[in-house]
Amino acid sequence: MTGDHSHNDSQINSGSKYGDSHKHKDKYKEREHKHKDHKKDKEREKSKYSNSEHKDSSDKKHREKEKHKDGSSDKQKDKYKEKRKEERAFDGALIRGRENGFASPPHIKSEPENEELYHSPKHKKSLKREHDDDDEFKPKKIKTENDKGEKKVKKRRQEEEDIKPKKKTKDKKGEVRADGKKKAKKEPEEKWKWWEEERYTDGVKWKFLEHKGPVFAPPYEPLPSNVKFYYDGRPMKLSLEAEEVATFFAKMLDHEYTTKDVFRKNFFKDWRKEMTSEEKAKITDLNKCDFSEMNEYFKAQSEARKAMTKQEKQKIKEENERLLLEYGYCVMDNHRERIANFRIEPPGLFRGRGDHPKMGMLKRRIRPEDIIVNCSKDSEHPKPPPGTKWKEVRHDNKVTWLVSWTENIQGAIKYIMLNPSSRIKGEKDWQKYETARRLKKCVDSLRAQYREDWKSKEMRIRQRAVALYFIDKLALRAGNEKEEGETADTVGCCSLRVEHLNLYPEKDGQEYVVEFDFLGKDSIRYYNKVPVEKRVFKNLQLFMENKQPEDDLFDRLNTTILNKHLQELMDGLTAKVFRTYNASITLQQQLKELTSAEENVSAKILSYNRANRAVAILCNHQRAPPKTFEKSMQNLQTKIDAKKEQLADAKRELKSAKADAKVRRDEKSKKAVETKKKAVQRIEEQLMKLEVQATDREENKQIALGTSKLNYLDPRISVAWCKKWGIPVEKIYNKTQREKFAWAIDMADEDFEF
DNA sequence: CTATTAACTTAGTATGGGAGCT
């Protein structure tokens, strides 16, 4: 791959990368107080180093110069022109005429009619956006304009229908339900190919949106009177409110969380807030609280649930399906789309990841009064439960969410949004990969540029350039600043501190080795030793000079600055695009390298998984080794041994059959030989499959493939690979994944190049 | 500017149901 650089190998092979992240966390416990004055430190750092930076006013000039320099070579100019062209082409292709109204849906059901409405066979072809190669040869612009013209007619037609949306919507409801059943048969040929349509411009996300609102958590069910809470050894009846919160804790009793000081402290504080004044007066020490009876009750409950009869379970299942059918879908622009999370998060105790200062706090119950509903004006608005009101109903079609509320732990807003299979998510996803592909086209010049910048006389530019190098080479995340004491102490690239790296002029026979050791997103440990270029090394030494361990490595850089810079280099470029780009390009290149034509399907899939794994390692996607890992490995080994034995038997039988045939020379015995031969073959195949499976599983012990597959790897690479080698796409993507990547499965052919 | 907020993507883990085995 031209775009690739060979940095991956060292990582893929670095066995040392995965320490036990949990054990490791202790090391970071001290951190909190240690770097309390962090902000101040940063200021201090700034003035300390300001000498190395001649007047900030020169920055602007410098930037201009860079631009000129960039464009000065003809080759580069061409490159940029090309890039521009691409962008336009893609954008053009993606524009959905904004007047191409998607107002209220006449018939959600009958996809055939919709199909006609949105892409009559006539211009279907021209609307179809294919990959860039094609784009270069087609006059997109003109095409788009034509389409607009055509669409206008349609739009008008739709608007007429808009006039009586209410009625229409009602009609359709009956249908929706009826449809749910019919679906199974019809669906295949009815699947809506949103990727063959044009996109909205100007940040409009939809024209019509109708949904039923969220499903609230079930109300609290008080404990039966025989299940008691004990304080200081004596039974104590709690008020409903206090009892509910107590049950949250009781349910977690076997969890390690409840042994942590912070968790207990936070829980107790919030619990006390729910107590009556009498309770508050009495219950003053969590250690005197005995929740064990409650805990047992819940365990018994879950046992009982498991022991339910088939019918009972069936009933629950049906109820869930009913709920899904009623609340799990919305209508957005003529299409019924699946909602991702239509249930409101139930109350409970906050479980932060890592050393979270807020772990154990009470996560409040969300009521209708907390909910903001978003839908179109002309839709049938969701109704709040009887006797309640929504906080607000708004009609903002510049956003994609249907419902939002503010969560009480961090004060963050939570949303209900659509499923990944929806048009609105799919388009975004596709666009993400297109941006990464544009990066591929300019990454070489960009790399050349940051290498130049390592020599800059401005500290801020050097820091930026080194940070960018890390982001590119190591696929680090951007690393926003976080508010101290509000979250676990984790970092990304821009927020790295001096204590997170060690410099070794020479280590293990390599020069200029940097050792990274920090907690990243979700408090997952990143540990890596990488040889870097001398210039980078020298720069790091410079950045770390005269600093305390808890000082920022890049004291003149943050994610805003970095992203602003990136935006100037390429439209749509941000730090995370590098992750997407490097992940996808690595997959593509690894697939090329690892797949061998002679191998059978399961060996090819192992190769695929290995390629996938290389990406997961690059992106540091880890998982806790499954609790049952050792056992399941053993089981597999047992199976393998059994299979081997079986194979030996089969071979023996074959041999004797052969001998037999030789003597008897009749049809029957010949046939027997054939049968035995086939049996041997079959068993060999099975054995191979098992062995491959074992290898795969072993290699996957603490690596999670899912995240990269879902979020970083351009699905068209995988689809193309499947097509090229005749692998059924089902072997690579399960049902959900196929739904999410339907666009890629439909449009990528075997020559797709990322 | 800097800080905050809003919106959206990315993340690992818990759990529950179903496939495959005994």
Add this chain to the structure above:
DNA sequence: AGCTCCCATACTAAGTTAATAG
């Protein structure tokens, strides 16, 4: 028929980024 194990899914926390407020 019951059991085990494994995967898919649900869940929701924790990031990134751009927009907005101060």
